[in-house]
Amino acid sequence: MIALGADHGGYAIKEAVKAYLQREGIPYKDFGTNSEESVDYAIYAARVAHSIVSGECEKGILCCGTGIGISMAANKVKGIRAAVCTNEFCAEMTRRHNDANVLAMGGRVIDEAMAVKLADIFLHTPFDGGRHARRVGQITALENGEDLK
Numbered sequence: 001m002i003a004l005g006a007d008h009g010g011y012a013i014k015e016a017v018k019a020y021l022q023r024e025g026i027p028y029k030d031f032g033t034n035s036e037e038s039v040d041y042a043i044y045a046a047r048v049a050h051s052i053v054s055g056e057c058e059k060g061i062l063c064c065g066t067g068i069g070i071s072m073a074a075n076k077v078k079g080i081r082a083a084v085c086t087n088e089f090c091a092e093m094t095r096r097h098n099d100a101n102v103l104a105m106g107g108r109v110i111d112e113a114m115a116v117k118l119a120d121i122f123l124h125t126p127f128d129g130g131r132h133a134r135r136v137g138q139i140t141a142l143e144n145g146e147d148l149k
């Protein structure tokens, strides 16, 4: 299950990603927002992030104006690795190297076609593991208040 969330700035690209998921038959849960009326992005980041750490959803896609605020908020939730991506290379590498579980995008930065392309790459690229697993483990250690030697 893929969790979707957006504020008003990301609403249009979130809808485009939702239509892509429907076409592909990929299960999703849409946590809103459902219009271009102004809302606060942290609320939608929290809904998506909590659905992932609870195990209800496997990955998430969050959209705001830039992708930045909504990713910052999501990354405050333990267990979330949200990456703002604006191009295909970053969408691929954040899965392969960072095991990102949330893709964040900006509706005022990229168009709907690019949002769909990045979502497709993000959802279909596996984690490389190996040395990258050690590095992701270090991110988790920092999150748990540990120091790195």
Ligand code: RB5
Pocket: 007, 008, 009, 010, 041, 064, 065, 066, 067, 068, 069, 070
């Ligand atoms: C909302 O105007 C805008 O600040 C928000 O969508 C996002 O870009 C924040 O990072």
